[in-house]
Amino acid sequence: MDKVDVIVAGAGPVGLVAANVLADAGCSVVLLEVEDTLPTNLRASTFQSVTLDLLEPFGVNDKLINMGVISPIMQYRDRKGWVAEFDFAVLKNDTHYPYRVQCEQFKLCELLVERLKTKPNAKVIYSARAQSVTQDDHGVDVEAQIAGKTEHLKGKWLIAADGGRSLLRASVGVKLEGFTWPERYLVASTTFDFPSVMPGLSTVSYFADPDEWYFLLKVPDMWRCMFPIGEHEKDDVVLSDEDIQRRLQRVYPKSTPYDIKHRTIYSVHQRVAERYRVGRTFLAGDAAHLNNPLGGMGMNGGIHDAFAISERLAGVLTGKLGESALDGYERERRPVALHYVDKISTANKRNLETKDPAEQKAWRDLMDKTARDPELARQYLARVSMIESIRQSKAAA
Numbered sequence: 310m311d312k313v314d315v316i317v318a319g320a321g322p323v324g325l326v327a328a329n330v331l332a333d334a335g336c337s338v339v340l341l342e343v344e345d346t347l348p349t350n351l352r353a354s355t356f357q358s359v360t361l362d363l364l365e366p367f368g369v370n371d372k373l374i375n376m377g378v379i380s381p382i383m384q385y386r387d388r389k390g391w392v393a394e395f396d397f398a399v400l401k402n403d404t405h406y407p408y409r410v411q412c413e414q415f416k417l418c419e420l421l422v423e424r425l426k427t428k429p430n431a432k433v434i435y436s437a438r439a440q441s442v443t444q445d446d447h448g449v450d451v452e453a454q455i456a457g458k459t460e461h462l463k464g465k466w467l468i469a470a471d472g473g474r475s476l477l478r479a480s481v482g483v484k485l486e487g488f489t490w491p492e493r494y495l496v497a498s499t500t501f502d503f504p505s506v507m508p509g510l511s512t513v514s515y516f517a518d519p520d521e522w523y524f525l526l527k528v529p530d531m532w533r534c535m536f537p538i539g540e541h542e543k544d545d546v547v548l549s550d551e552d553i554q555r556r557l558q559r560v561y562p563k564s565t566p567y568d569i570k571h572r573t574i575y576s577v578h579q580r581v582a583e584r585y586r587v588g589r590t591f592l593a594g595d596a597a598h599l600n601n602p603l604g605g606m607g608m609n610g611g612i613h614d615a616f617a618i619s620e621r622l623a624g625v626l627t628g629k630l631g632e633s634a635l636d637g638y639e640r641e642r643r644p645v646a647l648h649y650v651d652k653i654s655t656a657n658k659r660n661l662e663t664k665d666p667a668e669q670k671a672w673r674d675l676m677d678k679t680a681r682d683p684e685l686a687r688q689y690l691a692r693v694s695m696i697e698s699i700r701q702s703k704a705a706a
């Protein structure tokens with residue numbers, strides 16, 4: 310295979326966004342995906358308004374929104390009936406999409422891979438594990454296992470979007486600094502119609518509780534319910550019908566068992582790569598940063614990385630930008646992961662779980678006050694919807 314402009318590793322949302330931007334700009338791009346087909350496991354399901362703004366030029370938003378649930382309202386609640394409600398409509402002058410969309414991330418991936426198939430300058434190779442990279446001043450050489458054979462692919466640049474366990478990050482010797490929380494999270498999904506018994510429940514609802522916080526998010530066919538699990542709880546117990554029923558019965562006690570469609574446990578990290586660029590290799594998405602899911606920022610931040618690096622690379626490859634523009638990628642995106650996302654997602658966790666009555670009261674009072682004042686609510690929602698992060702990071706670059 311001839312040397313391509315950009316090799317992208319990983320056909321998750323981040324790799325697929327990057328490959329589409331590059332292909333649209335006329336660059337040649339090869340996307341390597343280790344699985345033999347697009348992964349369809351249930352992971353992120355929150356699309357922030359600013360992400361939809363960025364995705365607009367791809368022309369996939371109508372389909373994505375139709376396959377998902379529009380969430381115009383976000384609520385903070387507790388188990389005793391306290392509710393602070395935020396209406397995303399206050400963002401109408403900040404975004405074309407003043408709401409959140411709840412839709413499984415693989416549906417975006419499917420739309421983007423279909424789009425990529427129409428581009429003669431783009432190629433997706435499945436069953437292709439990008440294992441390592443060597444590079445010099447002129448390009449990269451990616452060693453990949455493709456359908457069981459070792460091959461070397463040559464490119465001018467590499468985007469490593471190969472997820473949290475990135476082999477390419479390890480290959481360029483970059484550490485993912487930070488820590489892993491001692492507790493893990495359980496996501497259990499059920500078709501039970503919570504609003505029928507919790508009137509006014511919004512499709513994005515976070516419940517603060519000192520013993521066991523949880524959140525309820527609606528995707529088209531199910532409600533996803535997330536709970537923290539203790540450090541010493543065993544997976545087989547946590548995933549058992551009995552244990553999941555117990556947790557769901559605490560959300561709403563009912564006489565019949567919940568219908569459980571899906572269950573998974575996952576570890577939660579606050580980690581950021583010490584560098585986002587090594588020579589001609591750029592880290593993006595989970596390969597560059599991991600954070601707890603409270604606030605729905607992981608995939609969104611990754612998609613924002615994908616635009617930031619692929620637009621720069623496209624500019625350099627088409628002669629519109631000098632190579633020095635590439636230095637701005639890390640300056641623009643790493644502080645967002647390190648300070649902005651880390652701070653908000655950690656605060657969200659703390660606010661939901663705190664056992665300190667003074668902290669509980671202070672946060673609830675603040676949320677009540679913010680929700681009542683349209684300008685404070687707008688500023689708050691611009692921050693948690695990541696609109697502010699895009700503005701700040703572009704200014705920093």
Ligand SMILES: Cc1cc2nc3c(=O)[nH]c(=O)nc-3n(C[C@H](O)[C@H](O)[C@H](O)COP(=O)(O)OP(=O)(O)OC[C@H]3O[C@@H](n4cnc5c(N)ncnc54)[C@H](O)[C@@H]3O)c2cc1C
Nearest residue numbers: 319321322323343352353354439472594595605607608609
């Ligand atoms: C349960 C759960 C819920 C979540 N909820 C949210 C949410 O609501 N909102 C949000 O913003 N984020 C959420 N996240 C985080 C979000 O899923 C990730 O941030 C997002 O998937 C990152 O996208 P990515 O493309 O960087 O990585 P991934 O989605 O992990 O994609 C990486 C791709 O690379 C492939 N790959 C891996 N290694 C290689 C290799 N060596 N060579 C080639 N291909 C490789 C993988 O198969 C995969 O297709 C959640 C995560 C989990 C686990």
